[in-house]
Amino acid sequence: MLLAAMLGPVSPALAAETTVANVAELQSAVEALPAGAATVTLASGFAPVGAPPVIVLPAGVQLTLAGDGTTVTKVEGTTGRHLDFRGDGSQTVTVTGIDFTGFNDPDPTGQAGGVPGGGLGIQNVPEVAVTQSTFAGIDGSAGLALGGVKTLNVSDSSFLGNRAAAGAAVELPVGINATFTRATMHKNWGTQSGYSGGALRAVGKSTLTIENSVFTGNVSLTRGGAISFHQMDGALTVRDSVFTGNKVPLAANNTTVNDGGAIAVNERPIAEPQTGKTLITGSTFSENVAADEGGALLIQSGNGSSAVIQNSTFYANRAEGKQTPLDDTSGGGAIEAFGTPLTLEHNTFVNNLVMRGTSFAFQRGGAVSATGDNAYLKAQPLKLSHNLFVGNDSVNNDGASAGTSSYRQVSARGGIEAVVGVPDTEAAIDESPDAPKLDRDGLELKYPDLTEEESKAEGEPLALDLGGTTNIGVDNGTAIDLAEINRIAVLGDDAAAPAPNGSTIVAGDARTSSTQTPGTIRFHPGDGDLLKGVADGVGPAAAGIVTDQRGFPVDEPADAGALQQAFIRYDPNGGDWEALTEHAFDGARIVQRDGTALVWSVGPVGSEVTTEQAPTTAPTEKTFAGWNTAADGSGEAYPAGSITIPPGNLRLYAQWQEEEPPVEDGTVTVEYVDADGAPLRDPIVLTGKVGDPYTTEKVVFEGYDLLRIEGVPNGTFGAEAVTVRYHYRAQDITPPTGTGTVVSAYVDDAGKALRSPITQTGKVGEKYQTKRLSFSGYTFVRVDGKATGNYAQTPIAVTYVYQKDGSVTPPPVVDPPEGKTPPAATTGPLATTGLNLGWPLVAATGVAILIAAGVFLLGRRRLGDGNAQ
Incomplete structure (x- = not known):
C-alpha cells in the first residue's frame, strides 16, 4: 500500500486495462503498451473521429479493443477510416462490442453508400478476431479492411449497407484463413468491374468458412453478389x-x-x-x-x-x-x-x-x-x-x-x-491400428x-x-x-x-x-x-x-x-372417425375418406408426436384397446400417448376388444356396538368393485373387550351389501364410591352461552342423562361429550352447541341498580369440549366442595329442567 501511494497513479504505459474517450487518448494508450495482453476500452461517449492517425502497435502486444456500448462515428465532412492500426507481424487484435458507423443508411432502398468515410483498418497483424460488433453505412473502404492478416475469426457481428470496390463488408488479403460464424451481411455493395463480391472477396490460396450466417440483399456489379x-x-x-x-x-x-x-x-x-x-x-x-x-x-x-x-x-x-x-x-x-x-x-x-x-x-x-x-x-x-x-x-x-x-x-x-x-x-487402404479413420x-x-x-x-x-x-x-x-x-x-x-x-x-x-x-x-x-x-x-x-x-x-x-420425413398411418380397423372429412396434405397431416377415414401424421424422422385419438365409432359391442402394427393384433403394440416417428414409416391399426358390462361397486358397512347393541362409534362404510377384496379392522375402545364378530371381517365385495358388526363387552370394574358431577352447558357455535349451565350430581357409577333444550332462533348442531353415561369421580362436562338461524333482536341493555356492580363481561368463548370445562367446571367444583364439607342442599333439582323443588 505504501509503495503504491509513493508511486501515485499507474501510467497508461503500465496499465493492462485502460479506458479512453477519444482517438488521441487511444493512440497514446496503445502505443505505450508493453508486450503481452492488454485491454483498451473505448468509452461509451467516444468522440467522433476526424482524420484518423495510424496507430502503431508495439511488438508483442495482444490488444483487445473493447466497447462499453460504444458507437464510433466520424466528424461531419471528414473522410478516411474510423481507426487504422498497424503491426509488425508479432501482434494480435481482438475487437469486441464496438459499432463503427459511417454517414450512410445501413438499410438503403437503392445503392449503398454515397458519402465516403469510415471503416476499421488493421495491417500486418497475424491474428484478428471480431465479435459482437457492427460496421454500418461505410463508403470508400470495407467495413473491416485487412492487410497482412493470416487468421480472421468473426462472430456475432453485422455488416450493413457498406460500399467499397470489392468485399464491402470485409476486405480479405490473399492467403487468409477466415471464419465467419453467426454473422449478418446485409445490402453491402461491391462496385469494381472485376470479381468484386458484394460482401466478401477472397483470392488465391485462401480458406473461407461461413457458418450459421445470413447474407441478404448484397450486390456486386460483377461476379458474386454476396x-x-x-x-x-x-x-x-x-x-x-x-x-x-x-x-x-x-x-x-x-x-x-x-x-x-x-x-x-x-x-x-x-x-x-x-x-x-x-x-x-x-x-x-x-x-x-x-x-x-x-x-x-x-x-x-x-x-x-x-x-x-x-x-x-x-x-x-x-x-x-x-x-x-x-x-x-x-x-x-x-x-x-x-x-x-x-x-x-x-x-x-x-x-x-x-x-x-x-x-x-x-x-x-x-x-x-x-x-x-x-x-x-x-x-x-x-x-x-x-x-x-x-x-x-x-x-x-x-x-x-x-x-x-x-x-x-x-x-x-x-x-x-x-x-x-x-x-x-x-x-491401397492403410488398415494398420494407427491409421487415421x-x-x-x-x-x-x-x-x-x-x-x-x-x-x-x-x-x-x-x-x-x-x-x-x-x-x-x-x-x-x-x-x-x-x-x-x-x-x-x-x-x-x-x-x-x-x-x-x-x-x-x-x-x-x-x-x-x-x-x-x-x-x-x-x-x-x-x-x-x-x-x-x-x-x-x-x-x-x-x-x-x-x-x-x-x-x-x-x-x-x-x-x-x-x-x-416419415409418417404414421392410422387405420380405424372396423371403426371410424365420423367427424373427420377429407384433408389434403398440409405438411403435417392427411385425412382420406373412402367409406371410413384414414389418417396420416407426417413429421421429421425421430420426432415425437401424440398418437391419433381413438376412433369415435367402434364396432358393435367393442371397445378401443390401443394400436398395433398388425390388424389382427399380432404385431407390435402401441398404447395411446406419445410416439416417435421411425424411419421407414409406421402403419398402425386400431385394436378392439369385447365390451365388458360395467362393473358395479359393492358395499361393506362396519359397525361397532356394546353388549346391548348401542353404537360405540359411527359405522364405517367401505366400497369397491365387485370381486375386489376388502378388509375391516378391529377398533380398541377403552373399558371394553371384543366379544365377537358378526359377519365376514375380510372378504370380497359382492353385488349385495354386507354388514360386519364388532360386538364389545364392558370390562368388570370395581364399583366406584362417592358423588359425581355432570355440568351441561348450552352455547352457540361461537362459544357464547345461551343460558346458565345445568349441574347434575349422583353416585359414582350410576347412570346420568342430560337433555337437549330448544332455543328460539337457533338450531341444534351437535353435542360435545357424552349425553348419557355414568357418573365418575371427576366432573364430567357436556356441551350442547347451537347455530343461529335467524335474526334475533338482542335484549335491551339494562343499567344495574344504583350501588350494584354489573356482571363481568365474558372475555372469550365458552368451552365446547369435555376437557376445556371453563367456568362450568368451577361451578361444579364448588358444589363438590360444599358436599364434601357436609353442607346439605335443601330441595332437589328435577333432571334436565333446572327447577328446584
Missing part, C-alpha cells in the same frame, strides 16, 4: 447459412461477367492446375439473381477442383441471360458449374428460373447447368444422388414458359453420373464411367443419363411429364416455399432481428396405392449422409431432397 472467390487455390466451406435476395445486375461497367447471384467461384489462371475445393451443406439459397448465369451459384473452379453441395435448398433463384455479347445457352437458374466437377447430394430445387435474355434460343437448366468450353474448362460430369427438381423452368423474357423443352430442370453437357459412393477396393473427404468413391460418345450436335447431352435412379425431376434432354412431376404432385402444394419445418438451426447475428432458420420444403409422402409421393423413399442415402438439412435422421430408404 461472395466472390477469385482465382481459387484454397477452400470455400458454407454450412447452415442463408442467402436471400443477393444480386449481380447488368452494370454500365460490366456486361460480360454478371454471374453468381449469391456466390461466384472462379478458377486459377486458366492454364494452371485447378485445386479449389467448395463444400456447401445445410444452407438455403432463395431469390438470388444473376443478370447472366448461375442465379445463386457460379462454380467455375475448373477440372481438378471439386465442388460438393449437400442437404441444401434452392428456391426461386433466377439467371437472366443478359450478357452481351451472348456466350451460349448454358443458363443455370440456381447453379452453373463451368468446367467443374459438381456433386449434388440430397438437395431440393424448386421454382428456379433461367430466362432467355439475349440468347438466340431458350436457355438451359432452370435449376442446374453443367457446361464448359472446348479448351481448358471442358464440361465435366454432373454427379447426382437424391436430388429433387420440381417447378424449375426455362422461360422467355416475359416469363412465359417455353412451349417445349427437355432442359427445364437440368442441363449436363458432360453427362450425368449416379453417385454410387462405394469404397474403391483397388486403391477415413472420413468422407478421405474416402475414394467409384462412379460409373461415362459412355464415350461424342455429342450429336453442339449443346446436346451425352447419351448416358442415370439421373433418375434416386433423383426426381431430372430431364437433361428427355422431357419430363409435367402431369406427373409438378409442385402439387410432388410437394402437395402449388405454393410451397421454404419454412423452418421444425429446424432448430439459427443463422445470423443474434443481437439483431436478422436471424433466420435455413428453410426447407416438405414433399408429399407416398404410401402404396393410397398416397402418391414420388420423392418418398427413393433409395439408400448417399455415402456419409446421415441427417437432413435440419439435422433430423434420414429416412429408410432415404427420400429425395434436402428434407427427410
Whole structure:
C-alpha cells in the first residue's frame, strides 16, 4: 500500500486495462503498451473521429479493443477510416462490442453508400478476431479492411449497407484463413468491374468458412453478389447459412461477367492446375439473381477442383441471360458449374428460373447447368444422388414458359453420373491400428464411367443419363411429364416455399432481428396405392449422409431432397372417425375418406408426436384397446400417448376388444356396538368393485373387550351389501364410591352461552342423562361429550352447541341498580369440549366442595329442567 501511494497513479504505459474517450487518448494508450495482453476500452461517449492517425502497435502486444456500448462515428465532412492500426507481424487484435458507423443508411432502398468515410483498418497483424460488433453505412473502404492478416475469426457481428470496390463488408488479403460464424451481411455493395463480391472477396490460396450466417440483399456489379472467390487455390466451406435476395445486375461497367447471384467461384489462371475445393451443406439459397448465369451459384473452379453441395435448398433463384455479347445457352437458374466437377447430394430445387435474355434460343437448366468450353474448362460430369427438381423452368423474357423443352430442370453437357459412393477396393487402404479413420473427404468413391460418345450436335447431352435412379425431376434432354412431376404432385402444394419445418438451426447475428432458420420444403409422402409421393423413399442415402438439412435422421430408404420425413398411418380397423372429412396434405397431416377415414401424421424422422385419438365409432359391442402394427393384433403394440416417428414409416391399426358390462361397486358397512347393541362409534362404510377384496379392522375402545364378530371381517365385495358388526363387552370394574358431577352447558357455535349451565350430581357409577333444550332462533348442531353415561369421580362436562338461524333482536341493555356492580363481561368463548370445562367446571367444583364439607342442599333439582323443588 505504501509503495503504491509513493508511486501515485499507474501510467497508461503500465496499465493492462485502460479506458479512453477519444482517438488521441487511444493512440497514446496503445502505443505505450508493453508486450503481452492488454485491454483498451473505448468509452461509451467516444468522440467522433476526424482524420484518423495510424496507430502503431508495439511488438508483442495482444490488444483487445473493447466497447462499453460504444458507437464510433466520424466528424461531419471528414473522410478516411474510423481507426487504422498497424503491426509488425508479432501482434494480435481482438475487437469486441464496438459499432463503427459511417454517414450512410445501413438499410438503403437503392445503392449503398454515397458519402465516403469510415471503416476499421488493421495491417500486418497475424491474428484478428471480431465479435459482437457492427460496421454500418461505410463508403470508400470495407467495413473491416485487412492487410497482412493470416487468421480472421468473426462472430456475432453485422455488416450493413457498406460500399467499397470489392468485399464491402470485409476486405480479405490473399492467403487468409477466415471464419465467419453467426454473422449478418446485409445490402453491402461491391462496385469494381472485376470479381468484386458484394460482401466478401477472397483470392488465391485462401480458406473461407461461413457458418450459421445470413447474407441478404448484397450486390456486386460483377461476379458474386454476396461472395466472390477469385482465382481459387484454397477452400470455400458454407454450412447452415442463408442467402436471400443477393444480386449481380447488368452494370454500365460490366456486361460480360454478371454471374453468381449469391456466390461466384472462379478458377486459377486458366492454364494452371485447378485445386479449389467448395463444400456447401445445410444452407438455403432463395431469390438470388444473376443478370447472366448461375442465379445463386457460379462454380467455375475448373477440372481438378471439386465442388460438393449437400442437404441444401434452392428456391426461386433466377439467371437472366443478359450478357452481351451472348456466350451460349448454358443458363443455370440456381447453379452453373463451368468446367467443374459438381456433386449434388440430397438437395431440393424448386421454382428456379433461367430466362432467355439475349440468347438466340431458350436457355438451359432452370435449376442446374453443367457446361464448359472446348479448351481448358471442358464440361465435366454432373454427379447426382437424391436430388429433387420440381417447378424449375426455362422461360422467355416475359416469363412465359417455353412451349417445349427437355432442359427445364437440368442441363449436363458432360453427362450425368449416379453417385454410387462405394469404397474403391483397388486403391491401397492403410488398415494398420494407427491409421487415421477415413472420413468422407478421405474416402475414394467409384462412379460409373461415362459412355464415350461424342455429342450429336453442339449443346446436346451425352447419351448416358442415370439421373433418375434416386433423383426426381431430372430431364437433361428427355422431357419430363409435367402431369406427373409438378409442385402439387410432388410437394402437395402449388405454393410451397421454404419454412423452418421444425429446424432448430439459427443463422445470423443474434443481437439483431436478422436471424433466420435455413428453410426447407416438405414433399408429399407416398404410401402404396393410397398416397402418391414420388420423392418418398427413393433409395439408400448417399455415402456419409446421415441427417437432413435440419439435422433430423434420414429416412429408410432415404427420400429425395434436402428434407427427410416419415409418417404414421392410422387405420380405424372396423371403426371410424365420423367427424373427420377429407384433408389434403398440409405438411403435417392427411385425412382420406373412402367409406371410413384414414389418417396420416407426417413429421421429421425421430420426432415425437401424440398418437391419433381413438376412433369415435367402434364396432358393435367393442371397445378401443390401443394400436398395433398388425390388424389382427399380432404385431407390435402401441398404447395411446406419445410416439416417435421411425424411419421407414409406421402403419398402425386400431385394436378392439369385447365390451365388458360395467362393473358395479359393492358395499361393506362396519359397525361397532356394546353388549346391548348401542353404537360405540359411527359405522364405517367401505366400497369397491365387485370381486375386489376388502378388509375391516378391529377398533380398541377403552373399558371394553371384543366379544365377537358378526359377519365376514375380510372378504370380497359382492353385488349385495354386507354388514360386519364388532360386538364389545364392558370390562368388570370395581364399583366406584362417592358423588359425581355432570355440568351441561348450552352455547352457540361461537362459544357464547345461551343460558346458565345445568349441574347434575349422583353416585359414582350410576347412570346420568342430560337433555337437549330448544332455543328460539337457533338450531341444534351437535353435542360435545357424552349425553348419557355414568357418573365418575371427576366432573364430567357436556356441551350442547347451537347455530343461529335467524335474526334475533338482542335484549335491551339494562343499567344495574344504583350501588350494584354489573356482571363481568365474558372475555372469550365458552368451552365446547369435555376437557376445556371453563367456568362450568368451577361451578361444579364448588358444589363438590360444599358436599364434601357436609353442607346439605335443601330441595332437589328435577333432571334436565333446572327447577328446584
